[in-house]
Amino acid sequence: MVLIIILGILFFLALGTILYFVSVYNGLIVISRNIDKAWANIDVLLKQRYDEIPKLLKVCEGYMKYERETLEKITFARTACLQARTVGESAQAENQLSGALKTLFAVAENYPDLKANQNFMQLQQRVSYLESQIADRREFYNDSVNVYNIRIAQIPDMWVASMLKMAPKEFFKIAEEERKDVDIKFNFPK
């Protein structure tokens, strides 16, 4: 009788432990996939923004002939974004592009004809809205990475994570320059 009870207890303990580790494993897989999905969701918006930039530049070119440097910076940053392969590279290129766009919109304030242009207004609104959406999704991505990084550093998840060789993931960091106000220089001929 006692033997049966002990065996029963051991059986339930073993079963409980196995089920617990299976649930930890499944949980980590779900969180990891959520990060991939969060990144893919940022990527969708980034691509939409890349598509809008050439149109924006086309509209600006006619009015801002003295701001060639600003427009070139955007083209250069956009190309860098398209060539980025890792989260780190993307983050760096994105920060450059966001900074260049901020400068463009700030400089555009000094061109009343451009500001009054219907196409420019629409494109500016669209790009600004996409920028806000990207910022929101970047925050969501970082929150997802944070949840994952904390989980794989905690016991007992870290045992399962080390068995699966799960490494901490990279945050989508905002560069220091992004936090600063845009430094505007107008290039009007003297």
Added chain:
Amino acid sequence: MIENIPTSTIRGLAIGLAEIVGDAKKDKPLKGPFSNADCVFYSYTVERYEQSGRSSKWVTIAKGDSSYCPFLLNDGTGEIMVFPKGAETFLSLDYEFGTGWEKPLPSNLVEFMNRNSIAYRDLFGTHKLRFKEYHIYPGDKAYILGTARNVSSHMNDHREKLRERLVKLKKDPKGMAEIDLNKDGNISPEEWDLAVAKIETEILEEELKSSEVTTSSPEIIIAKGEAEKIFILSDYSQKDLIGKLLWQSILGIYGGAALAMVMLLNVAYHLVILRF
């Protein structure tokens, strides 16, 4: 699951399982069926006290909610329509009334019982009943874990469609007779609200169906997903909700384990008896 999914902003919401928190609102608030309070969502239960021999218990004899009626959620970055059909709700109790000694059934509850053809009295008097109502009030912070889904651009015409169908209904004597539930020849505000909610559901379901074939100008709503079965609607904060669910799961796990042990001991006891 709740802890593992970060909260999304409505502006940055992507298709799929998402957690959002925002202020609930509705252009034309609903009325709580017992309290008559303005709300964007309600659920209710009617329970009857039943005694059989030495045991007694409360038995649910009627329950319902406004899951057929969508509402809006605003988190400061944007607004989204929530279609609560199929949601598991965790709401705080807002109204409770029990019949008893010198506590007869108020007229609005009598009317509710009659309208829904629920027996509330017998030869010996009124049954011992308990009425409970749970709300999300306009402006309440609501927590939602559900699926963000596309609907067609026709969603923008949602109100226009609703208006057109209501105008059509008003001109249709047969349709008007159908919504006169108590057949007294008059459409009460409650009967009209029910008809509006029913039409709104039909329109939304049509829009949800049409989203499967169209991809132009997508609009997003929160509803129960087809792949993701989880859909939670609550007026508790995320922290309180996790605490509440944690206790439920602890009770479930340890209760289940204890029950299994008792069953095992019972089997072992009978085996020993049979052997000797």
